[in-house]
Amino acid sequence: MGFAIPGVGEEKERQQQWGVGSHVMRNIVSEILSLDFRQFIEGTIGNLLGISRGTFLAAVFLGFLGALATRIPNLPLFIFAWVVGTMPIWILPAAVAGGWKAWVWYVQSNFLSKREPLLLEVKIPRELVKSPRGMEQALAQWWIYSGETTYFHRKWLGQVRPIFSLEIASFGGDVHFYIWTWKNYRKVVESSVYAQYPEVELVEVEDYASKYRFDPSKEMVYATDYRYEPRNDAYPIKTYVEFELDKDPKEEYKVDPLAQIVERMSVLAPDEQIWLQIVITMDMEVRRKPGGWFWETEQRFKGLAMAEVDKIRKEQAEVKGPEEDWKRFSRVQMHRVNEQIRVIERNMSKHPYHVGLRGVWISSPEHFGPQGWNNMRWIWTPVGNPQYLNQLRPRRWHTPFDYPYQDVWDLRWNLHAERFFDCYRRRAHFYAPYTLPDNLMSTEVIATLWHPIPTAIASPGVQRIPAKKAQPPPNLPK
Known part of the structure; x- marks a missing residue:
């Protein structure tokens, strides 16, 4: 009969695990x-x-x-x-399918080209104590199903749901918060934000992305998208609820996940910039109901969550061998299982959005190096939980470049940079000319990633306005 001594042999096993081959x-x-x-x-x-x-x-x-x-x-x-x-067999179906696809791209692009964009800077006051739950309520107000009421509006007129973009940008350590939207939704944005954060100011400003021009001879960039990994969209990241910000603790006890991100953006050199962009539009996606008739559908976000909850419960009840016979007559509460089910079901109860995340680091050649782009790759680490839930992992654009033979003379690198900036300026992610993979996220998750930061975050790069503007009493004689 053998026995194992804790710690003995583990180092050898670890070396084998991390061996090169x-x-x-x-x-x-x-x-x-x-x-x-x-x-x-x-x-x-x-x-x-x-x-x-x-x-x-x-x-x-x-x-x-x-x-x-x-x-x-x-x-x-x-x-x-x-x-x-064989042309008589396939030419007509191919022409109809290709022509219809081109028509939809054209009418949607035509509709988007006629929208008037608007960029609002969020001026944050010195005294702000509200939790991200306020931003979650504001996001719920943006969950608007407008423009796609009928098939005629969607496919013939090319109308699409409203698109919003939540952005954080640092210019040499000077951090700014922005909200991008269409001009006809300005009142929706202002009313929802002011209702939850009456202390802030929303000021229309010039679009920093539109006036920027990339010059590869003077600047170097690293651009990336961020995607959920290692699990599907039913599993969120760590939200402000996990940080206990929903309980409104005292300022000195608050642990805000944006603190590390804003602090990192506050210590940039004068010739460095970091832009973060969260493009969102409401989710109405459906899928065929598993096990149902071909005409039966269900909301994809809700279906994914319910399927994962059932999967977790069945895995816990399944007996895979003699060593798990204890499951037949005993039920042990496991923290991982309870936590996953609790978080998934809470996330399922919120409004879902299609979300595209991207970011870029702009620097002079003197400051450009592995440390900078590695920080950019993992800038969302504070909200990641790959063990139980999900993390935001870098994907696309400059992320896949690992070997010299992938790019000769930086031709592909600079081409990807130009395309990225064009995509960023358009706030494009869901429609042509840039249709990119996205994730489904609830309002709780988005509010965690972007919210007016409280007083507890004392980063020097955030310029706060002195105080809330005083309003005249409502009962003054006219």
């Missing part, structure tokens, strides 16, 4: 044996070797054509004859 090879073999080619392409080919999915699939396709060329004489002529011969 062992765990990597196990992952590669596991991906191949599981026949999950999507995971193999994204994991081994994309993340490990740094080869894009398009490049890999193009190489496979060209290799397949090369193999066929050795077996079929005059392969180009054969392919041309086959395409022309």
Whole structure:
């Protein structure tokens, strides 16, 4: 009969786990044996070797054509004859589908081009003690289903739901909070924010992103999007409720997750900038109901949450072997399970939004380096909980560049930077010309990521207004 001494042998196991080749090879073999080619392409080919999915699939396709060329004489002529011969079968459906898609892109782009954008700067007073719950209530007021009432409005006129953008920008350590919207929704934004934060001021300002011009000869940038990982949208991040800000503690006891982010943005050099953008629009997405008839649908956000709760409960009740026989006659409260179910169900009760997060660090070549872009990659770490829930992980734009052969002479890097700034200026994420992956987040999560910071955050880069403006008494004689 053997026994184990705690701590003995753990260091060797840890060295094997973090060895250069062992765990990597196990992952590669596991991906191949599981026949999950999507995971193999994204994991081994994309993340490990740094080869894009398009490049890999193009190489496979060209290799397949090369193999066929050795077996079929005059392969180009054969392919041309086959395409022309089958054209009566596929040309009409392809033309209708492609034409309809192009029409929807056109009318939506035409509708968006006629919107008048508006950027409001949020001036924060010295004395502000309200919790992010106030911002959550304001966001609930922005959950507007307008413009897409009928199929005619959506697909023929190209109307879309209103889009809002919550932004934090630092210019050489000077931190500003912004709200971007369409001009016809200005009163909605102002009334909802003033109702919860009467001390703040909303001032229309010039769009900092529109007037900026990227010059690769003078500046260097690192741009990225942020996505939920490692779980699906049913699992949120750590919100202000986990930080106990919903209980309105005293200022000296408040632990605000934005404190570290704002402080990081406050210590930039004069030639550095950081922009963070949270683009949101209301969620009305539905999916086919699992196990139901093909015409039965359910709200996707609610369906994901309910499915995950059922999955967690079933996993706890399942007996996988003799070592788990105790589950048949005993129920042990597990903190992880209780916490996941509690957070998912609370998150499900809030209004859901489609959310796109992005950020960029702009710097002179003298200050540009790994430390700066690593801070940018993990700037949302204070709200992450990858063990139980989710974290915001960097994705897209400059994030995948790991090897020198991925970019020669910085051509792709600068091209990605130009496209990123164009996307940022447009506040584009959900419609053409930039349709990007997004996450479903509740108002509670968004309010955690962006809210007027309280007095407890004393970062030097935040310029606060002296005091609330006094209003005349309402009973003065006219």
